Amino acid sequence: MHDINFIRNYPEEFDKSLQLRFLDPVSNKIISLDKSKREILTSSQELRFKRKTISSQFAKSDDVEKSKLQEEVRLIKEKIDNLENELLKIDNEIHLILSSLPNLPDQDVPQGKDEDDNLLIKTVGENPAFDFKPLAHYELGENLKMMDFDQAAKVSGARFVYLKNDFAKLERAIANLMLDTHTNKFGYTEVNPPNLVKDSAAYGTGQLPKFSDDLFKTNSDHWLIPTAEVPLTNLHLETTANEKDLPARYTAWTPCYRLEAGSAGRDTRGMIRQHQFSKVELVSLVKPENSNEELERMLNCATSILDSLKLSYRIMLLSSGDMGFSANKTYDIEVWVPSESKYREISSCSNCGDFQARRMNAKYKCNDGNIFLHTLNGSGLAVGRTLIAIVENYQNKDGSIDIPDVLVPYMGGKKIISLK
RNA sequence: GGACAGAUGGGUGAGUGGCUGAAACCAACGGAUUGCUAAUCCGUCGUACUUCGUAAGAGGUACCGAGGGUUCGAAUCCCUCUCUGUCCGCCA
Numbered sequence: 001m002h003d004i005n006f007i008r009n010y011p012e013e014f015d016k017s018l019q020l021r022f023l024d025p026v027s028n029k030i031i032s033l034d035k036s037k038r039e040i041l042t043s044s045q046e047l048r049f050k051r052k053t054i055s056s057q058f059a060k061s062d063d064v065e066k067s068k069l070q071e072e073v074r075l076i077k078e079k080i081d082n083l084e085n086e087l088l089k090i091d092n093e094i095h096l097i098l099s100s101l102p103n104l105p106d107q108d109v110p111q112g113k114d115e116d117d118n119l120l121i122k123t124v125g126e127n128p129a130f131d132f133k134p135l136a137h138y139e140l141g142e143n144l145k146m147m148d149f150d151q152a153a154k155v156s157g158a159r160f161v162y163l164k165n166d167f168a169k170l171e172r173a174i175a176n177l178m179l180d181t182h183t184n185k186f187g188y189t190e191v192n193p194p195n196l197v198k199d200s201a202a203y204g205t206g207q208l209p210k211f212s213d214d215l216f217k218t219n220s221d222h223w224l225i226p227t228a229e230v231p232l233t234n235l236h237l238e239t240t241a242n243e244k245d246l247p248a249r250y251t252a253w254t255p256c257y258r259l260e261a262g263s264a265g266r267d268t269r270g271m272i273r274q275h276q277f278s279k280v281e282l283v284s285l286v287k288p289e290n291s292n293e294e295l296e297r298m299l300n301c302a303t304s305i306l307d308s309l310k311l312s313y314r315i316m317l318l319s320s321g322d323m324g325f326s327a328n329k330t331y332d333i334e335v336w337v338p339s340e341s342k343y344r345e346i347s348s349c350s351n352c353g354d355f356q357a358r359r360m361n362a363k364y365k366c367n368d369g370n371i372f373l374h375t376l377n378g379s380g381l382a383v384g385r386t387l388i389a390i391v392e393n394y395q396n397k398d399g400s401i402d403i404p405d406v407l408v409p410y411m412g413g414k415k416i417i418s419l420k
Numbered sequence: 421g422g423a424c425a426g427a428u429g430g431g432u433g434a435g436u437g438g439c440u441g442a443a444a445c446c447a448a449c450g451g452a453u454u455g456c457u458a459a460u461c462c463g464u465c466g467u468a469c470u471u472c473g474u475a476a477g478a479g480g481u482a483c484c485g486a487g488g489g490u491u492c493g494a495a496u497c498c499c500u501c502u503c504u505g506u507c508c509g510c511c512a
Contacts (some may be wrong), residue, residue, distance in 0.1 A: 038469090038470070039451090041469075041470065041481085042470065042480095042481095044481080045469090045470065045471085045480060045481040045482085046480080046481090047481085048481060049480060050482085051492085051493085052493080054492070054493090055492050056438070056492095056493080057491040057492090058492050058493070059492095059493095061492095066492075067492095069492055070491095070492050071462065071492095072491050072492085073493085074492085075490095083423065097451090172511080232448075232488095240430080240467095255464090308441070365430085365448095370466095370467075
């Protein structure tokens with residue numbers, strides 16, 4: 001949600017920023033709506049004042065005067081009702097426009113149309129050299145009988161998978177490594193949040209009103225979370241935090257549910273793109289002046305997992321056209337996937353500025369008053385894709401898979417996954 | 421799912437039609453004082469919007485879970501909804 005005052009004060013700048021997202025200018029329209037809104041509001045407030053003044057004379061009036069006063073108030077009330085109706089209409093219109101506009105890109109963000117314009121920040125690690133043709137994770141998994149897409153299709157349809165045996169355990173091990181790292185080493189508070197949320201929460205983080213097509217909805221009118229970002233960030237929905245409780249850092253391991261409505265035909269093989277996947281999420285709520293450095297810190301928390309797993313990856317700064325709705329700046333972390341000979345997104349870390357906080361009404365109290373927080377979120381990391389990366393990067397010629405050293409304790413001492 | 425009770429400012433909580441944007445206490449903040457890890461005293465202390473003003477500031481409107489209604493006038497009366505608590509039923 002945008003600050004209407006900012007649009008009032010800097011309309012050209014606002015439209016210019018929207019243009020980076022390939023959107024038409026709207027400040028003119030918003031400002032003129034806002035202007036008539038305030039005119040109506042002022043007259044309605046004056047009328048209310050008048051009504052209040054008249055009413056206060058009522059008790060000390062005689063009967064003739066009383067009926068006169070009643071009539072007067074009745075007329076005023078009619079006027080107020082009309083104004084309020086108009087006000088409501090305009091307000092809704094403004095709100096709809098404002099809540100459908102994405103966040104404005106930060107000045108660091110490269111201008112561009114899509115992922116081709118993303119900026120490579122750095123590449124870390126060495127891609128493994130195989131003396132055989134590396135298999136894809138789904139081939140390895142099916143050969144090991146630890147990934148079952150066929151049965152999942154029968155039971156649940158496309159884009160689902162059964163993980164079994166050591167793969168199921170590996171997924172749990174990966175998540176535990178991530179959670180332990182983020183809580184013990186980086187000070188995040190572990191949370192086990194609700195996986196179903198109401199409209200207001202989905203609105204707060206920006207999934208609604210524009211992206212309902214991407215979400216699963218229950219028959220109780222709940223939304224299945226597409227990411228733990230939603231319930232974690234909304235821990236601050238309609239709250240005013242104390243300054244001393246900041247920064248607030250939360251991490252959670254949850255399933256994520258996505259309809260993938262717009263990606264028919266993409267990544268249909270394997271478990272790159274599923275309707276349900278698990279992810280360890282990082283969320284920070286910080287004072288405005290700290291959000292830039294918090295983004296760098298968060299990025300570092302996420303990459304440290306890949307470092308400890310000895311997986312190679314690269315960091316991309318997303319271009320203005322490739323960023324998500326709520327973000328003003330986003331880093332993607334992409335891990336090396338040998339079977340595809342390319343890097344694939346495994347984490348996305350975003351600074352949302354006060355964009356979500358305005359929608360959620362999430363503030364903190366300080367000497368200067370109550371101020372909107374800045375919110376950040378990042379995957380730390382996508383667990384399913386981490387499993388893919390491990391399976392493919394650590395595969396051996398015989399189809400077995402070495403377990404990265406750091407995960408061995410989490411696998412009960414097991415060092416290799418192979419056909420039983 | 422059934423029955424009853426409740427929802428007031430950061431917290432506890434008073435308030436059943438006009439004198440209530442809201443007592444009191446606690447917390448917080450500012451100050452004073454006392455030589456003893458604190459006490460006492462004084463003061464300040466909700467939010468949003470808006471009008472006037474260069475500004476400091478001065479006015480106004482709205483908000484007592486949400487939305488409707490009654491009334492000249494609603495935190496207070498009525499209706500609907502949401503949430504919370506307790507008991508019963510069911511249940512991982």
